[in-house]
Amino acid sequence: MSVALHPIEEATMANPYSEIFKVPGTKGFASAGFVARMPMAMAPIGIVAMLSQTHGEYWLAGAVSATYALTNAVAAPQISRFVDRLGQTRVVVPTTLISVLAFAALMAAANQDWPIWTLFVSAFLAAAMPSIPAMVRARWSEIFRDRPELNTAFAFESAADELVYIAGASLSVGLSVALFPEAGMLASTLFLAFGSAAFIMQRATEPRVRQLELGGSQGSAIRQRPVQIITFALIFVGAIFATAEVSAVAITKDLGQPGAASLVIGVYAVGSFVVGLIVGALNLKMPLQRQLAIAVGIIALTTLPLLIANTVPLLALAVFVSGVAISPTFITAFGLIERRVPEAMLTEGITWVMTGIGIGMALGAFATGWVVDNFGAQNGFWVSVAAGTVSLLTVLLGQKTLAGERYRVASPAPVPQAAE
Structure with missing residues (x-):
């Protein structure tokens, strides 16, 4: 039956x-x-x-x-x-x-x-x-x-x-x-x-243009405190991402296996990809600002095993583990931008966060390269540890702001549509 x-x-x-x-x-x-x-x-x-x-x-x-x-x-x-x-x-x-x-x-x-x-x-x-x-x-x-x-x-x-x-x-x-x-x-x-x-x-799916109500900020989205907090935190997450790539290349070269660098970097991306899909399938009830704090906390914690990864298998495993929270961090960060930033500033707010990630990757690659040149390949991961700590502190100190409400918006102003 x-x-x-x-x-x-x-x-x-x-x-x-x-x-x-x-x-x-x-x-x-x-x-x-x-x-x-x-x-x-x-x-x-x-x-x-x-x-x-x-x-x-x-x-x-x-x-x-x-x-x-x-x-x-x-x-x-x-x-x-x-x-x-x-x-x-x-x-x-x-x-x-x-x-x-x-x-x-x-x-x-x-x-x-x-x-x-x-x-x-x-x-x-x-x-x-x-x-x-x-x-x-x-x-x-x-x-x-x-x-x-x-x-x-x-x-x-x-x-x-x-x-x-x-x-x-x-x-x-x-x-x-x-x-x-x-x-x-x-x-x-x-x-x-x-x-x-x-x-x-x-x-048909293009968002309508929205105008802020009187009293709302008319300036750039970067003047919004949630955008500042999340962008600053993700600059350091981006630095961690770049550090893993630069350090992986340097360490595998020192170990006499330079060809293994692409494998190590690949598992880093795969770990982030898989866990991100899993998180997206879950309907978590926890407030997004707490989810972000947990995800960044995991990122910061998992930078520590990278310091003792002195073989290619250990390096691949440590890099895989350190990458598992990257996508969840990005997912919750963009979710917070959507909920805390005025709807009339949404696209710009998201773009600032993405720009922060890119800036962090550039700065992280530069800093890691300097550390590797002066202190050895294995010490490059200290950049990850420092970046993870700063990112976590930023998110923790910003919890109250990230839990706030966004500005409300006036009635949408329709975008002229092409004739059907």
């Missing part, structure tokens, strides 16, 4: 990831957003791979790549601020067009041996690329605001970011080496152009 399941039991048994994609339009903007964000991982390393082959000078390749990355880190939050005020389509179209044309000019300059200054100008203009991950998360927030499904959606996006960084860099370098120097950058630019075009065509 068959027994009918209670609706609550059916919901419990259902795959939460399949549930969020039952909403019309979600598959379209999520898949387009995945393609459009590929340049996040492909462009910086693609510039290095291209110019190191065409010009034979790594300092030049690194300088041009840094020009692009640092300019984008500064510009992305400002672009997202305009997105919040004007709507996604009105900002994504011109900024993406500028970025695509600048990338094309950069490839032409490299191929045709144009003057060096054209490389830097092209890289500077290419940094107009908007933050697609922030806009994708804004769409999920519009659909599932104040609902448990939003946690699952953010977990999916964190997993997508992990896949982009795992596959994007390898694809970019692989194409440049196997085909021709500009191949990686060409693929990255095509992903940006076609992915962004497909994304903005999904007009």
